[in-house]
Amino acid sequence: MDLVLVGLPGSGKTAVGRRLASRHGAAFIDLDDEIERAAAASVPEIFAGEGEAGFRRRERAAVAALGPPDAGGALQRVISPGGGAVVDPRNRWALFRGRRVAWLDARPEVIAQRLRRSPVARPLVQGPDPLGRVRSLAAARERFYAAGTRINGVADLAGVLGQLEILLASPASGCTTLLHAVTPIGEVRLGEGMAVDALDQALRGLHARRAVLVSEPGAWGAAGETTATGLRAAGWAVETVMLPAGEDAKRLAVIEDAARALARLRLERAEPLVAIGGGALGDPAGFLAATYARGVPWIQVPTTLVAQVDSAIGGKTGVDLPEGKNLLGAFHHPAAIVLDVALLRSLPERQLRAAMGEIVKMAALGDEALFATVEAHGAAIARGDVSAFEYGAVAEVVERAAWAKVEVVIADERELAAKAGRISLNLGHTVAHAIEAVDGYATLMHGEAVAYGLRAAARVGTALGVTPADRAARIERVLDRLSLAMDPLPFPPEAVIAATGTDKKHAAGRLRWVLPTADGYVTRDDVPEALVREAVARVLAGRGGGVA
Numbered sequence: 001m002d003l004v005l006v007g008l009p010g011s012g013k014t015a016v017g018r019r020l021a022s023r024h025g026a027a028f029i030d031l032d033d034e035i036e037r038a039a040a041a042s043v044p045e046i047f048a049g050e051g052e053a054g055f056r057r058r059e060r061a062a063v064a065a066l067g068p069p070d071a072g073g074a075l076q077r078v079i080s081p082g083g084g085a086v087v088d089p090r091n092r093w094a095l096f097r098g099r100r101v102a103w104l105d106a107r108p109e110v111i112a113q114r115l116r117r118s119p120v121a122r123p124l125v126q127g128p129d130p131l132g133r134v135r136s137l138a139a140a141r142e143r144f145y146a147a148g149t150r151i152n153g154v155a156d157l158a159g160v161l162g163q164l165e166i167l168l169a170s171p172a173s174g175c176t177t178l179l180h181a182v183t184p185i186g187e188v189r190l191g192e193g194m195a196v197d198a199l200d201q202a203l204r205g206l207h208a209r210r211a212v213l214v215s216e217p218g219a220w221g222a223a224g225e226t227t228a229t230g231l232r233a234a235g236w237a238v239e240t241v242m243l244p245a246g247e248d249a250k251r252l253a254v255i256e257d258a259a260r261a262l263a264r265l266r267l268e269r270a271e272p273l274v275a276i277g278g279g280a281l282g283d284p285a286g287f288l289a290a291t292y293a294r295g296v297p298w299i300q301v302p303t304t305l306v307a308q309v310d311s312a313i314g315g316k317t318g319v320d321l322p323e324g325k326n327l328l329g330a331f332h333h334p335a336a337i338v339l340d341v342a343l344l345r346s347l348p349e350r351q352l353r354a355a356m357g358e359i360v361k362m363a364a365l366g367d368e369a370l371f372a373t374v375e376a377h378g379a380a381i382a383r384g385d386v387s388a389f390e391y392g393a394v395a396e397v398v399e400r401a402a403w404a405k406v407e408v409v410i411a412d413e414r415e416l417a418a419k420a421g422r423i424s425l426n427l428g429h430t431v432a433h434a435i436e437a438v439d440g441y442a443t444l445m446h447g448e449a450v451a452y453g454l455r456a457a458a459r460v461g462t463a464l465g466v467t468p469a470d471r472a473a474r475i476e477r478v479l480d481r482l483s484l485a486m487d488p489l490p491f492p493p494e495a496v497i498a499a500t501g502t503d504k505k506h507a508a509g510r511l512r513w514v515l516p517t518a519d520g521y522v523t524r525d526d527v528p529e530a531l532v533r534e535a536v537a538r539v540l541a542g543r544g545g546g547v548a
């Protein structure tokens, strides 16, 4: 067995790791030492010569050089990665899977004091506000460290070692947690094969007495049934309320039936519901949770890529009316969101590809790391390549895109950052919604429509001079690579333009467009109708037939 120790600089990883390793006759591996040895240079020298990018490349190589985790029962290696190594999702994927992970947690005050006393110069505490720097580092990294089992790192060495011995003696769970964040919009856990484990913890946290699962036949077959079996094995009494598959679930009549089923189960006010499914299940299940007994807590276990990166985050719940989609609803944040990427393996290719439309949107809003990841691995994910799951690309994209949405929603909830306003999520949606309306929601999936909308927004933005040509080209190129919004669409341009609300009946300037900039977005309410006309005509003509 291997143990990975994570925590801030000064959390005691080296002292604790060496002691634990020698006690068990195991090897202690300090990843920064390995990097220095391979480079024949010190970490500061590598930073000076190769920059941070060079160091991070070497760090990835050092993680890869560890090889597969030791599968035996005895402790073989104690691995201490540098404090920042686990910020990279792929490093966590390679380090945490198949290994025990412990987080040596100590309050920033304790860390700052220890670092100040350290005989080795610690750059982190050399500035004017050492405690402030440690605090902000702790805040930025806690969600990565908290994927491990929390060890009280303030205890004396014997106490810390005692807690680690208990962890080593506990049975292996066989699942991997990659991220755990406590946020104002719910607890977020991300990992592989950890849905049951995470649900178990979330239900305990809510003092649930049973697991009431709400699902639909498609998600149930792919993910719900095995989750229910796992929960039963963990000692939970499980009840199930089944909604219809697809958009059919988003009807008020379905909510009434489901609410009556909950009444028969005598669901009480504080009892949580667990929604297992894609967006078409999460929306009505969340609405049920928002309204039953004037609101009960709920936990989301999204089972589609769209749901994991988008619909499960943000608290928007609701049902459709014959007059329009999502007309009836409520904001009701889940208490916990469980993102288990293993559940996505059974998704059909078309769904994966369509979801990439929303993911490109999040990237184009200014998440450079997500953009680069989508450029490198998006096509493999869209094809449903098994390898994209195996080497962690799916987990990385889900983490980056889901976290980008978490940040937008949190910023908006607190109205802290006008720049990160929720309106940004409408990038590409002006034309997407219009296309979907003209399509009667019949042939295109939402993410596919968003891809057309993104191309339109890039063209409008370029014409207005807010989107640099190279940014627009980059957005178009990544959509090309994903084979999204390529085909001509058989809809009359006039109908689509009318559906955007830009037609003459509406006073100019009422419609707020979100347009990409070099590294983010702006909103504009002065997009001339002629420009919309041109952009819509171009995207409807498809990639082959459009004006160059």
Ligand SMILES: NC(=O)c1ccc[n+]([C@@H]2O[C@H](COP(=O)([O-])OP(=O)(O)OC[C@H]3O[C@@H](n4cnc5c(N)ncnc54)[C@H](O)[C@@H]3O)[C@@H](O)[C@H]2O)c1
Binding pocket: 216, 217, 218, 219, 222, 223, 245, 246, 247, 250, 277, 278, 279, 280, 281, 283, 303, 304, 305, 306, 307, 310, 311, 312, 313, 314, 315, 316, 317, 326, 343, 344, 345, 346, 347, 348, 351, 446
């Ligand atoms: N609340 C929000 O903020 C928000 C955001 C975006 C979209 N949405 C809503 O989400 C809905 C679309 O969600 P969706 O794309 O997830 O569709 P969906 O929930 O209908 O799922 C698509 C299909 O996949 C099946 N399925 C689910 N999980 C599976 C799995 N793991 N393996 C194989 N098949 C599986 C389902 O049975 C269904 O047939 C729309 O109703 C949309 O309005 C809501």
